[in-house]
Amino acid sequence: MSNVEDTIGMGLSKIQDGLDKSKNKVGSIKEVSKLNKTIEDLSAKKAEVLLEVGINVYKKVREGLIKDEQIIEKCKSIVGFDYIIYDNKRKIEELKKENEGFLCSCGNTLTYEDKFCGGCGKKVEIPVEDIEYINCNNCDMNINSDLNFCPCCGVKIN
Ligand SMILES: [Zn+2]
Numbered sequence: 001m002s003n004v005e006d007t008i009g010m011g012l013s014k015i016q017d018g019l020d021k022s023k024n025k026v027g028s029i030k031e032v033s034k035l036n037k038t039i040e041d042l043s044a045k046k047a048e049v050l051l052e053v054g055i056n057v058y059k060k061v062r063e064g065l066i067k068d069e070q071i072i073e074k075c076k077s078i079v080g081f082d083y084i085i086y087d088n089k090r091k092i093e094e095l096k097k098e099n100e101g102f103l104c105s106c107g108n109t110l111t112y113e114d115k116f117c118g119g120c121g122k123k124v125e126i127p128v129e130d131i132e133y134i135n136c137n138n139c140d141m142n143i144n145s146d147l148n149f150c151p152c153c154g155v156k157i158n
């Protein structure tokens, strides 16, 4: 082999080396993102299972089946969250109801601002709810006294 060919050969093998190395680099980056993807997927699944376990534990706490003070204490914050969530949902319902209005006996839709029905001319009487309210002794939410369970925190009422 001449010196020139040697030099070219060495040059080529260096280039090949470089290609192999960058191929390895790409390979390992792919490998890392694959591993990360698995970690992400399993972490999401784990969070799902933990949530399910938590929901079941909280259900048992409400039923009085769990006596562990630490768990009971931790669950107390949920009652506060439930209260605000329920209260906000109720406000949304009320706002929706206000927007939808209500029906006159003639079938015409009335708003809460109407004084007289536009359909039959009758004086508008805003329907009153015939519901007796009590306060839940767990979360203090104002709730319908006919219910068996608090719709806010899930505790047994009657
Ligand atoms: Zn009417």
Ligand SMILES: [Zn+2]
Binding pocket: 136, 137, 138, 139, 140, 141, 150, 151, 152, 153, 154, 155
């Ligand atoms: Zn309650």
